[in-house]
Amino acid sequence: MSELRRPNETGVPDSKQFMHPALVRNYGKWAFHDRPRPGVLRHVSDTGEAVFTVKGGTQRQMDIFTIRTLCDIADKFCDGHLRFTTRSSAEFMTTDETKVKPLIEALEAAGFPVGGTGNSVGFISHTQGWLHCDIPGTDASGVVKALMDELVDEFKNEEMPNRVKITTSCCQINCGGQGDIAINVQHTKPPVINHALVAGVCERPAVIARCPVAAIRPALVDGKPSLEVDEKKCVCCGACYPPCPPMQINDPVHSKIAVWVGGKHSSTRSKPMFHKLVAAGLPNNAPRWPEVAEVVKKILATYKADARPWERMGEWIERIGWPRFFEMTELPFTKYHVDTWRGGRSNLNASAHLHF
Amino acid sequence: MSELRRPNETGVPDSKQFMHPALVRNYGKWAFHDRPRPGVLRHVSDTGEAVFTVKGGTQRQMDIFTIRTLCDIADKFCDGHLRFTTRSSAEFMTTDETKVKPLIEALEAAGFPVGGTGNSVGFISHTQGWLHCDIPGTDASGVVKALMDELVDEFKNEEMPNRVKITTSCCQINCGGQGDIAINVQHTKPPVINHALVAGVCERPAVIARCPVAAIRPALVDGKPSLEVDEKKCVCCGACYPPCPPMQINDPVHSKIAVWVGGKHSSTRSKPMFHKLVAAGLPNNAPRWPEVAEVVKKILATYKADARPWERMGEWIERIGWPRFFEMTELPFTKYHVDTWRGGRSNLNASAHLHF
Amino acid sequence: MSKKLPSTPMLDELEKGPWPSFVTGLKRLANTEGKPHGDIMKGLLGQLEHSYQTRKGYWKGGTVGVFGYGAGVIARFSEVASQYPESSEFHTLRIMPAPGFFYDTKTLRQMCDIWEEHGSGLIALHGQSGDIMFQGCRTDQVQPAWDKLNEMGFDMGGAGAGVRTAASCVGPARCEQACYDTLAAHRAIINDFTDDIHRPSLPYKMKFKFSGCANDCANATQRADVAILGTWKDEMQVNQTEVQAKVKQLGRKEFINQVIRMCPTQALGLNDDDTLDVDNKSCVRCMHCINVCTKALKPGKERGICILVGGKRTLKVGDLMGTVVVPFMKLESEEDFEKLVELAHNMLDFFADNALEHERTGEMIERIGLANYLEGLGLALDINMISQPRTNSYVRTDGWDEEVRKWNDAKSSAAE
């Protein structure tokens, strides 16, 4: 065997070498921007130079042919430069306004919808799912694709009150994070323990420590060291599963989908907000999750019709109130919506502020 | 000994028998009110009838001579009717506008300041103190009297941005409740246990259960059952003292005064708010507590100068931000201001909202 | 014959200044010859001066009561009785006033006379819970003083682990904002609970307070286990002409600042003709705009109460605000009032059965969860009870479909 190569521990490369030259020229000198049309940004610098950005949606998990197609387009219109956004959309920059239209056409011809700017629905943040993760309850790529098919018009147009950030997550760990709408797996039954395997693979104290409600105890099963779960305490979070695969939390029927709304990272107007549970018990109905799509579309349509310009999902609901949100979206409200976790009392209505 | 009389278990009497007849006539028919001058309200009913209310400050803990003087005034101007407010001010009602001026003069001549309406500083809510309670760290009547002497002009005028509700409490139990400003005893050392007495008077398990931080343990001292306090854990709250007087929490030097601001019960605009610690370590300096008065006056003057119409103390500070509040009031900010109690993390700034 | 007035240099400092002085009052009582309060108050002034000098209190509790009742007298015995024997016993009688603190002078004078004869002559109007506090009574005078007060038509207030004396705002008697009859509700509830006031046997105290609107002039939200606040369900009443007058009075910019900008839910807009654009669906009945525009705006016509449960001060868990358990309920007919009283009883019973020793209602709900409390009381879950749904996924939801069914059933039966 040949000698192994020592890595060049270089960290991240300098971005400027990859950047469109107009961005390098105007670095830190931008004066303002506007959006000539959905999917297109125009940033004007203090020097008067304008850069047009055209934004195209991708599937994130791309085959090399798709990436090469994007490169072809960048070579043709953007001097061989492009970038990706924090939401996996591809951005093509040019200083030449006349290139904008053909660029859009080229992207759309190649199957990349143009949009995702301003008050549109952006691409859905993406996790691994059955394609790659070792603990998923559903498939992220599939859910995202199915939903984006339904929402593509909202991606291509800017007709929402404000930007809509949707996230998906294939387990309750929720690598997708907070979102205006978050679509996450929610387990509904305690893990079924494969006792035969525990002794072999599981570092028991670590698993016991992982449980947020101290529901796991060491136990002897058939004379072998194993674990048992206090099913009354267990909140079905699945946190014990990654460190101990015999704690089988995933279930084709009982691992459901829940929809959360009103999360936000920005400190814009309101402080950042966590997303809030609105719908649960939705079936994990691969390959197109129609029940999930229906809920998401209903929420979006209601938001679109009722919210005011610049209101993010959570802000809109705070204004109109949760009673009206549930009324307009026709979602059922249950005791599970009432927070029972640590400090949950702070989510009760401690005021005479009432919405009728 | 004569036979004991069985009580008439009648509960509370009907108010209408005591009410000024104009109030009975217009009961539930009020259309609007205004304030012709500080200390005077005019309520107009749907029928067009107007009732004038003149409000006078009292010392709450009144001798019968004082009460009789109030009665004399009510007899002379108000057909023998009066009421007290939830803040112990006396209200005199008449339908005769010409009586308002002489009524005011009569009250002031008798030593009752007229005011406390609208955007003034109301009378300070009052607790028992050394006069009557069995656990006080200071005297409520004295603190209130000393402060009202300083604030009487703010009682008589309506020059504050909104109503100011001040409360005092002679121990951390805080019978005075939340206030725009709350002036409360704050103990700074753990209780000193009088072991000789514990065995005799103390129901030990009850006291142990009362401690919010589980700092009290049973102990044998000189062979007798007693208690001991883990001084590292103890938060000096004094909750163990009422059920067990040998847990001597009161100390002439270490029982200090703390000032809290921004509490509010109303759901008006903002939801109700708890008051927040701003100053502590003030000496319990009877008989006139000048250090406390100084802090309170500084806070009030700052609020008066800077807040906008209708902003309650807490709302004003939320708008301008705590940094500016401390800057303008020149109060020191310490690590003790940072909440460390259950859920205290929710009082940290979880946003990029910054005040400079 | 009688004792000399003690020297009270520190207290004397509290005779200075413009505010009415309680010390002057105490001295007035002490200086009166021929009444029992003369001596009592000399002792009291001595002990109080001693407290001021040493910065310590010298009262201890004990048990003193009246025949037939188990609470209502706060017993105080002096720890320095040897120095101040005249005030060695200084008990307080808590007596409940009429709701809204209304008096005629005849009644007040009669009370003064009784207290002149049997007590110290010191009366607090009123305690923070709402009692008339007759302060400073010798043990042997408690029963006679009580008998006379009771004969007048007044009853003992609460103390200890029972239902407490309630308080209510002035309400419809003199306030245009009152959305229900606070005084009647106060009376209806308290007079149905006299047994629980007088013979306390709960895990801990229980307080009711009544405010006619969200301004909460009775401090109910945080200071009552059960807070009953007025509100309305339909649209607020707007007189646009008066709105325009108000805009003129304040100026446009100031009107925007004080009204439009301060609405907590941005429910208000100012039309270009200076009329108001009210989005009643967003309005949370906070009262602000109505307070500013007393002539132009009023609560709606479909009025009633909301009930918040669990307010309390700080012991053990930190302060709690009450939280909504009944978002709206009419309170007009006799049946409405009966329903309210019944609900109050259910609350008390549930508290008695489920709270731990020295646990208030709010702490109990925090421990068992709101859903269980509602179920225990048979109250319907309502979205107005939360400020927002849960923000974490730590919950076992396998009863989801069943709960959805319940919600839908409740909705369709409400629609019927």
Next chain:
Amino acid sequence: MSKKLPSTPMLDELEKGPWPSFVTGLKRLANTEGKPHGDIMKGLLGQLEHSYQTRKGYWKGGTVGVFGYGAGVIARFSEVASQYPESSEFHTLRIMPAPGFFYDTKTLRQMCDIWEEHGSGLIALHGQSGDIMFQGCRTDQVQPAWDKLNEMGFDMGGAGAGVRTAASCVGPARCEQACYDTLAAHRAIINDFTDDIHRPSLPYKMKFKFSGCANDCANATQRADVAILGTWKDEMQVNQTEVQAKVKQLGRKEFINQVIRMCPTQALGLNDDDTLDVDNKSCVRCMHCINVCTKALKPGKERGICILVGGKRTLKVGDLMGTVVVPFMKLESEEDFEKLVELAHNMLDFFADNALEHERTGEMIERIGLANYLEGLGLALDINMISQPRTNSYVRTDGWDEEVRKWNDAKSSAAE
């Protein structure tokens, strides 16, 4: 020679519809002859279809790495390898892109070529943390693929209990709102932490994220242990002529609604001449008005960063947002950057020394208290770190005078 494409009726459903289909991409790779990814992807499609049919995942973890590093490869072995042997090993290489996700096509094509040769041909641009994810590699191909990517000038990203790959918004490269150079800060910090990225030995993971302003396009506040956000200290820049133009464009009422009324701290007033009245002392730098009026308003000129610490997802305690530990710090000169990097190292060291196993920075701070964290880092307490002071009296304050002295000292030394 090569395998048949498996039947994938469920996955085929995901080829329908307008959005670019990853299934089509997978099939494209599977259908390509003469490249290793042809077979790998046939296996993968088979296993994925099996997952869809049975609604279960079939990957398990393991340990695979590259020479010299302890992390960066996410190992995946199939539990159904007997049925789909071609994709029985399907590891991911996490590679860090340039800050801001900038590429030229040469670089991207080169990456595609490498992955065509050594991997499955599937690349995710990008992972939620910010990595380029080269997904689907046989164990024996990991090292050669890595060698080539590394030779290109790219380095391995984070995994496990170490510093993770960072993310930054586009920042000054194409955004007028950027209050500091996100890309430079990202690079400065990450390139000083390569050892902690590549040889993880912390109690748990640690993430940095960089956003140029409060809009937080990098999702730093909740998704990073250390969030670095741009802000400003002086007054915002206002072009009143452009304000008037904006009022005209939106109409007065709409301008009030969208700008004045939406400011979270009522810092804005509309003057009668349609100019803006900005109360910079009340403004919290939230960006809203600036976002609406991109031409009229700008952040101030005294720009810098604020640092929030403790954001994370839900495990064990529920989600946490980062909270302020440095309200303002200049980030312009080289020394400024050095100071930032040093601070980041202190944060890491304190975390390494004080966190429990599997405890994130936010949980640690919650456990030990913010004051102790600040003290550990030598950071000055600042009022911007709290949203409000404590609301309960449960604290032992006998060090009050000492703390006051510290505050006053700090204040007077700042004034010097």
